[in-house]
Amino acid sequence: MTAKREPISRRERPAKPALTRRGIVDAAVRVMRSEGLEKVTMRRLAQELDTGPASLYVYVANTAELHAAVLDALLGEVELPADEPGADWRDQLVAVLTSYAHLLFEHPQLARSALVARPSGENYLNLVERLLLLLSRSGTPQAQVAWGVDNLLQYATATAAEHGTQERDPMSRDDWDALARAVYGADEAVHPMIKAHLPDLLSGTESGRLAWGFDVVINGIIHTPVPGAEG
Template identity: 55%
Template sequence: MSPRREPVGRRDRPAKAPLSRAGAVAVALRIMQEEGLERVTMRRLATELDTGPASLYVYVANVAELHGAIFDELLAGLPLPARGDRWRADLVALLTAYTEMLFAHPGLARSLVTLRPSGPNYVRLIDTLLGLLHEGGVPVAQAAWGVDLLLQHGTATAAEQGTRDETAGAASEQFALTEAVREAAAHDHPNIARAREELFSGTGPQRLAWMFDALISGIASTPITGDDHD
């Protein structure tokens, strides 16, 4: 027979760590990494922190803000290039690292499609991107608009790819598309016939880097027109 356990009084319990925004975000990040973003709810977070959901709203206004805070915490680990003469290669590498980071967290990428982050690490990322474009001689207005385009494209790419990776039947859909293109008759689809072998060529990283390189070239060479920029 096991010995009887005496009840632990409130005074004898280990003291809880004081609540803080940083502590709440750290726990939310751990839950996401272990179980996925869909499990990061205010109620689950409150349980992990041994408090009530209402107490968390002092530090995080809502789930959207919590997602933004998690994202900003991840950005702290994103390597930012030092200033130098490899601005274009550094810019492509940074954007690729950003997108690949979100590949690992597709739920967060989907949330970011409509979220407007504003954390300090995100602001630092924007400043770094603007600095690299400036080093490449891109006019300020084009760089300012271009940063939005580059980040949107990286986020959307990660959201789409991550969603497909989680979708049952995605591989068979891709196979069906590949077969349809390969079997398309040349006399009915002459343009596909001309590019047939190239449509599915290249690795994922190669295509991702080319995508950003193409966007950068367009940003650098496309002036902004309008009453405020003529």
């Protein structure tokens, strides 16, 4: 007589962690770091989180909002040095902006997205708060400071989107060489201004041009009143 075999119960599937906006954004950052921003879609995140895409929309309205949340999460890596009222406000301001730009250099796809994204999380607010504080120490009128921060972020973001993409494009070196040949080979009779401004037109390092550009924008903010604003 064969002994009756005791039935083996199937193990229940472990319960999945509850969905949260923070968990979704963290998953999006992981996907972006490993696969690129173009893979950060609702469908891909649903796969990562073992759920259906529709369930994600309860926490994130659309892909644009998701990308903005990813940007805000990464903004936590921007260096915001301790506030030192006695320190040079311009040096501190440029240091924060440079840290922001270098963060986007590392993620060129995110830099392009940041040109139109509207982050609204705590890290973005911390960045804007610090920029406003430092720029206001120049004695510039409040309206110019308020408008100026947007210009500073736009310049840093656009620069990162351009150069970050070029650094990762295998054809960018060839494109640069072609531009240099065209500029130096330009007919002086047709393009006298190009010839007159060589070699400065193509000179300088990326970091040098970035710092100079920040100074240009800062000087413009300080010396350009906002239309209709009181002094």
